[in-house]
Amino acid sequence: MKYRSVFDIIGPIMIGPSSSHTAGxxxxxxxxxxxxxxxxxxxxxxxxxxxxxxxxxxxxxVAIVGGILDFDTFDERIKSSxxxxxxLGLEITFTEEEAVTDHPNTAKVIIGDDDNELELVGISIGGxxxxxxxxxxxxxxxxxxxxxxxxxxxxxxxxxAGVANVLAKYEINIGHMEVARKEKGKQALMTIxxxxxxxxxxxxxxxxxxxxxxxxxxxx
Amino acid sequence: xxxxxxxxxxxxxxxxKKIAEIMIEQxxxxxxxxxxxxxxxxxxxxxxxxKAVERGLAGVQSVSGLTGGDAVLIQEYLQKGNFLSGDxxxxxxxxxxxxxxxxxxxxxxxxxxxxxxxGVVPGTLFAVKNKLNPKKEDMVNFLFTSGAFGFVVANNAxxxxxxxxxxxxxxxxxxxxxxxxxxxxxxTPSQCAEAMAITLKNMLGLVCDPVAGLVEVPCVKRNAxxxxxxxxxxxxxxxxxxxxxxxxxxxxxxxxxxxxMPTALKxxxxxxxxxxxxxxxxxxxxxxxxxxxxx
Numbered sequence: 001m002k003y004r005s006v007f008d009i010i011g012p013i014m015i016g017p018s019s020s021h022t023a024g025x026x027x028x029x030x031x032x033x034x035x036x037x038x039x040x041x042x043x044x045x046x047x048x049x050x051x052x053x054x055x056x057x058x059x060x061x062v063a064i065v066g067g068i069l070d071f072d073t074f075d076e077r078i079k080s081s082x083x084x085x086x087x088l089g090l091e092i093t094f095t096e097e098e099a100v101t102d103h104p105n106t107a108k109v110i111i112g113d114d115d116n117e118l119e120l121v122g123i124s125i126g127g128x129x130x131x132x133x134x135x136x137x138x139x140x141x142x143x144x145x146x147x148x149x150x151x152x153x154x155x156x157x158x159x160x161a162g163v164a165n166v167l168a169k170y171e172i173n174i175g176h177m178e179v180a181r182k183e184k185g186k187q188a189l190m191t192i193x194x195x196x197x198x199x200x201x202x203x204x205x206x207x208x209x210x211x212x213x214x215x216x217x218x219x220x
Numbered sequence: 221x222x223x224x225x226x227x228x229x230x231x232x233x234x235x236x237k238k239i240a241e242i243m244i245e246q247x248x249x250x251x252x253x254x255x256x257x258x259x260x261x262x263x264x265x266x267x268x269x270x271k272a273v274e275r276g277l278a279g280v281q282s283v284s285g286l287t288g289g290d291a292v293l294i295q296e297y298l299q300k301g302n303f304l305s306g307d308x309x310x311x312x313x314x315x316x317x318x319x320x321x322x323x324x325x326x327x328x329x330x331x332x333x334x335x336x337x338x339g340v341v342p343g344t345l346f347a348v349k350n351k352l353n354p355k356k357e358d359m360v361n362f363l364f365t366s367g368a369f370g371f372v373v374a375n376n377a378x379x380x381x382x383x384x385x386x387x388x389x390x391x392x393x394x395x396x397x398x399x400x401x402x403x404x405x406x407x408t409p410s411q412c413a414e415a416m417a418i419t420l421k422n423m424l425g426l427v428c429d430p431v432a433g434l435v436e437v438p439c440v441k442r443n444a445x446x447x448x449x450x451x452x453x454x455x456x457x458x459x460x461x462x463x464x465x466x467x468x469x470x471x472x473x474x475x476x477x478x479x480x481m482p483t484a485l486k487x488x489x490x491x492x493x494x495x496x497x498x499x500x501x502x503x504x505x506x507x508x509x510x511x512x513x514x515x
Contacts, residue, residue, distance in 0.1 A: 001223075001375050005318045006247050007261060009333045009370035009379070009396075010341075010363050013268045016323030017435035019331040019338075020380050050382040053488045054433030057284075057508065059326065079326055104382040104486065126380025126388070194254065 002125060012128045014073040020105050021051065021058030025126025026078060029067020031132055031142075032109040032120045034218050035150065040111035042091040043068055049104035051124075052096040053110040061094055064107060073128060138180045138189040142218075146175060147197050151190040151206065152214040155181045163190060166209070170202050187213070221246055225372050225413050225467040232409035239399070239409050240361035243368040252448035262360050268330045269319070269342035276318025278431035280325045284506045287436040288325060290444075308347050309451045316343025316447035320440045332363075333370040333379040336386075336435045337393035339443030343367050344397040352404055354364050365403045366396035368418050376468070381428035382487040384478030386442060391423030391474065394446035394453075401454035417463035417470045419453040424470075425477055427485035429492025432503035438493055 003009065033040070045064055055061050059078075065085050066078035077084060079205050085092055087160040097108075105124040112118065121134035130141040135150070142148055153159045160179060167174060174193045181188035197215050207215045222228040222242065231242050277295055281288035292334035293316035297303060303310055316339035323329045323338050332341040345362050348354075354362070370379065373392045398415035407415070421481050423446070431437040463470065484491030493499050 001221075003371060003374040004250055006243050006258075006364060006367035006371060007265075009374055010262065010265055010367040011330055011332075013265060013330050014335060016326050016329055016335050016338075019333075019335040020382060022335065050487045053490065054430070057430070057433035057489075058435065074328055076328075092373065104483070104488075105380070124380075126378060127374065128331050146269060147335060182500075 003127070003129060008127060009127050010072045014128060015076065015078050016143050018058040019128040020124040020126050020198040021054065021060045022063040023073040023128035024105065024130050025051070025060045025063040025107060026071065027069040027128065027130045028107050028120075028122035028124065028132070029064040029109060030070060031067075031122065031130070031218060032111055032118060033068045033070050035120065035135070035216055036111050036116065036118045037216065038113070039088065040068065040090065041113040042111065044095070044110040045091050046095045046097050046108040046130045048099060048101045048106040048108075051105050051107055052098075055094075064109065065092060068109070068111060094186070135181065135189065139179055140178055140189065140190055141193045144194070146193045146195070148218045149190075149192040149194060149198060150216045150218070151192070151212060153188055153190060154213065155185050155188040156211045159188075159209075162188060162209045163192070163206055163212070166193070166202065166205050167192070170199075172196055172198065172202070221249075222368075222372070224376060225369065225416065226473070228372065229409045229413050238361065238365070239368050239403055239412055240364035243364040243371070259360060262363050263356070265330045266360055266363060268328060269332070270346065272319045272322045272327060272329045273315045273342055273346050275327060276322045277314070280321050280327065282321070282324040282434075282436055283326070284432070284434055284436065286324070286434060286502065286506070287433070287440045288321050290440065291315070291321055305448070308351055311350065312344045312347035312447040312451055312457060313444045314343075314473050315346050316340050316443040317440055319343060320443040324434070324436045324440060332366070333374065333392055333396065334381070334389050336381060336439050337389040337443060337446070339440075340390065340393035340446040340450060341397045341400070341442065343447040344401055348401055348404060356410040358404060362400045362404050363379055365412065369399045369412070370396045373471055373474075377471050379480055384474065385424040385426055385481050385486055386428040387423050387474055388478055389428065390439075390442045391420055391426055391444040393443075394423055394450045395420040397447065397450035398453040398457070401450060403455050405454065405458055407458050411457045413467040414462045415454045415457035417465065417467035418461070419449055419458055420467075420470045420474060421463060421465065422449055422453070424474055427481065427492050428487040429485055429494045430487065430489055431494050431499040433489035433494070434506070434507050437502070
């Protein structure tokens with residue numbers, strides 16, 4: 001089931017004109033921002049498929065930048081996000097890609113500052129609902145609808161159990177979980193969708209576990 | 221949890237409940253949220269819909285200038301009393317257009333199920349309201365019933381124009397609205413499904429070919445006709461007319477049609493009305509240059 005809530009169908013409340021091209025794009029941008037954890041200094045945005053063909057008319061460009069500025073789908077500031085980004089010194093480039101992707105509404109967002117960089121690929125599947133399909137080269141499936149935890153770790157036995165034990169201790173229920181790795185024994189990523197919001201103390205405890213390199217959360 | 225329309229109708233009829241109630245209960249189970257919270261969230265959506273209708277009926281214009289003002293024209297025509305097709309239908313049409321004109325003008329709307337098709341459900345709801353005098357609770361239920369049918373389409377076919385053509389957007393919206401009208405008018409869950417099936421059958425094959433890639437032409441008028449389609453299909457179902465092809469099979473047919481539809485006709489502005497000489501002219505005028513490079 002791709003859609004699980006009635007509010008995926010009746011909703012979101014949003015600025016027009018397109019739920020997949022405007023609201024979905026805003027949500028993809030906002031997930032990138034949320035994972036990056038702070039205001040980036042630059043953003044490189046690539047549009048594929050229908051996004052590439054029609055992004056200007058749909059306001060996909062202003063919406064995705066609005067998301068990167070942490071605006072929700074109904075935030076009136078989306079309309080002037082390009083101007084707001086410029087005022088904040090956020091450098092933005094858009095590329096219309098010719099490559100054919102699995103989903104017609106696909107966007108790649110690379111954001112960064114002097115210290116960090118993050119690359120994310122999102123698809124807008126309709127009605128404002130999105131999925132994040134790639135993060136820093138890892139394949140994953142993330143709806144963006146639930147609080148989620150991303151744990152970068154070394155591919156070693158016990159790493160997953162350690163994380164699960166901490167979550168169990170704090171009575172956090174896992175709704176969906178995936179593990180991806182680039183190569184056996186190398187860097188890996190756990191994507192964990194949970195039912196409750198995750199407190200900072202839990203993140204801290206997780207990051208101290210052996211073989212865990214980075215822990216990020218996406219707040220609902 | 222229901223996965224298709226047959227299961228939804230079976231759940232409602234075996235428990236002697238409305239479709240809206242089945243949807244609310246499923247939402248409570250899935251989210252763990254209270255009934256009050258869920259209803260309050262839907263009331264907020266209803267509120268946004270009402271404001272969008274009001275704003276559109278007062279008159280809006282899109283940035284491109286392609287759409288705006290038609291809702292006002294239809295209302296003025298309606299007030300003169302010399303119309304042919306029926307006052308509730310025309311009222312629904314004007315309110316669907318009003319909502320979609322607000323959407324095109326980058327106003328605040330509630331996607332139902334998408335932004336491009338956001339006019340149909342509220343358009344019919346606020347028109348039928350004048351005839352049936354529903355309580356607020358019934359109006360909120362209208363949205364849950366629409367949502368239940370949209371939920372099935374979204375999970376078994378698509379509600380995205382880019383994935384399935386306009387049949388997936390306005391087609392879904394119209395089917396959702398037809399089912400909800402039937403329930404509000406006192407029809408059975410089976411009759412809701414028949415209304416959905418009849419509506420969607422008549423939207424099959426509808427391409428998504430927005431001129432200049434904007435959600436304006438022909439989207440606004442497709443919302444108008446989608447609302448009219450929903451009203452008539454609801455009456456057919458209430459009259460006892462049934463669809464020879466069951467609702468779930470119609471949804472499945474829509475999915476397969478969407479799969480085989482060429483990309484040019486799925487929200488890329490490369491075919492259909494977007495590729496007509498006038499469509500191209502408008503596109504060039506709005507953007508200074510043509511969006512379609514190399515053509």
